[in-house]
Amino acid sequence: MxxxxxxxxxxxxxxxxxxxxxxxxxxxxxxxxxxxxxxxxxxxxxxxxxxxxxxxxxxxxxxxxxxxxxxxxxxxxxxxxxxxxxxxxxxxxxxxxxxxxxAGLAIGLALQGSLANFAAGVLMILFKPIKLGDFVEAGGAMGGVEEIGIFTTILKSPDNKKLIVPNSAVMSGVITNFNANGTRRIEIVAGIGYDDDIDKAKKTLEDIIAADDRILKDPAPQIALSEMADSSVNFVVRPWVEAADYWGVYFDTSEAIKKKFDENGISIPYPQRDVHIYEHKDG
The missing domain is CATH 1.10.287.1260 (Helix Hairpins)
Incomplete structure (x- = not known):
C-alpha cells in the first residue's frame, strides 16, 4: 500500500x-x-x-x-x-x-378526570366543606381528613386504613362532616318490660346522664318514652357531647344503662311472642 x-x-x-x-x-x-x-x-x-x-x-x-x-x-x-x-x-x-x-387540548381531554379533581380541590379550599382533622363521610369513604391535595383527599379510617379519595368524588356527593359544629347528639334506645315501672326507669336514666360530666347541660339532654314496641317499652336517650367525646360517652352510657337497670330490678326484655294454642275437639 x-x-x-x-x-x-x-x-x-x-x-x-x-x-x-x-x-x-x-x-x-x-x-x-x-x-x-x-x-x-x-x-x-x-x-x-x-x-x-x-x-x-x-x-x-x-x-x-x-x-x-x-x-x-x-x-x-x-x-x-x-x-x-x-x-x-x-x-x-x-x-x-x-x-x-x-397538545393542551388533547391532553386536557385525556385528563378530564385529573382536571376535574384539581378544580374540585380548588373549590374545597375556597368553600371549606371539610378541613384537616375533621371526621367525615364523603366520596364513599369515612375517616379523619389527613391531607387535601391537588388531586386527591387522604382519609384515615377508624381502623387505621389509608383511604385515597378523588377530590371530584368528594365534591360531587353528600359530605357528612361529623365534627364541624363542635358538638354531637348521641341517641340510645333503652327498652324495658311492660311490667316494669316507667317512672323508675326514667329516673334511673336521668341519674346516669347527670353523673357523666362529659354530657353537656346546654343543649339539655332528652329522655322520653318513644315507642311501645312488640316486646318492650322503649325510651330514647339523647345527650349532647363534644364531638371528641362521642364514642366514649356512647359506649359508657350503654354499659351504665345495663348495669343500673340490673341493680334496680328493671328488665331489658328479649324479643318474645305469645303463642296461644287452641284445642279443637271433633264431634
Whole structure:
C-alpha cells in the first residue's frame, strides 16, 4: 500500500477518534450536568416546600390551605427543575413548551378526570366543606381528613386504613362532616318490660346522664318514652357531647344503662311472642 495512503488513513482515524472523544466528553458533561440539576433541583424544591409550610404554620394559616398550596408549589417546582435540566441537554424548551401548549387540548381531554379533581380541590379550599382533622363521610369513604391535595383527599379510617379519595368524588356527593359544629347528639334506645315501672326507669336514666360530666347541660339532654314496641317499652336517650367525646360517652352510657337497670330490678326484655294454642275437639 502507498505510504501516503497509509498516512492519510491514520490521520483520518486519528481525527475520527478525536471527534468521538470530543463529542463523548461534551455529552458526558451535559448528561452529568443534567443529572446534577435534577438531583439538586428536586432537593431544593423539597427544601423550599418545607420552608413555605413552616412559614405558613408560624403565621397560623389554615392547615387545609397550607397542605393544598404546598402540594401545588411542589408540583410547579418539579416542573421547573425538569425544564431547566432539559436545557442542559440542548433541548429547545421554548419549542417543547409550544408543543405542549399545542397538545393542551388533547391532553386536557385525556385528563378530564385529573382536571376535574384539581378544580374540585380548588373549590374545597375556597368553600371549606371539610378541613384537616375533621371526621367525615364523603366520596364513599369515612375517616379523619389527613391531607387535601391537588388531586386527591387522604382519609384515615377508624381502623387505621389509608383511604385515597378523588377530590371530584368528594365534591360531587353528600359530605357528612361529623365534627364541624363542635358538638354531637348521641341517641340510645333503652327498652324495658311492660311490667316494669316507667317512672323508675326514667329516673334511673336521668341519674346516669347527670353523673357523666362529659354530657353537656346546654343543649339539655332528652329522655322520653318513644315507642311501645312488640316486646318492650322503649325510651330514647339523647345527650349532647363534644364531638371528641362521642364514642366514649356512647359506649359508657350503654354499659351504665345495663348495669343500673340490673341493680334496680328493671328488665331489658328479649324479643318474645305469645303463642296461644287452641284445642279443637271433633264431634
Amino acid at each position: 502507498d505510504t501516503n495512503a497509509v498516512v492519510a488513513v491514520q490521520n483520518d482515524t486519528s481525527s475520527l477518534m478525536e471527534q468521538v472523544q470530543t463529542i463523548g466528553l461534551e455529552w458526558g458533561v451535559k448528561i452529568i450536568t443534567f443529572l446534577l440539576v435534577i438531583i439538586i433541583g428536586m432537593w431544593i424544591a423539597k427544601v423550599i416546600k418545607n420552608f413555605v409550610v413552616k412559614l405558613m404554620q408560624k403565621r397560623d394559616v389554615d392547615p387545609t390551605l397550607t397542605s393544598f398550596l404546598a402540594s401545588l408549589l411542589h408540583f410547579a417546582l418539579k416542573a421547573f427543575v425538569v425544564i431547566a435540566a432539559l436545557e442542559k441537554l440542548n433541548v429547545k424548551t421554548a419549542s417543547f413548551i409550544a408543543v405542549l401548549g399545542a
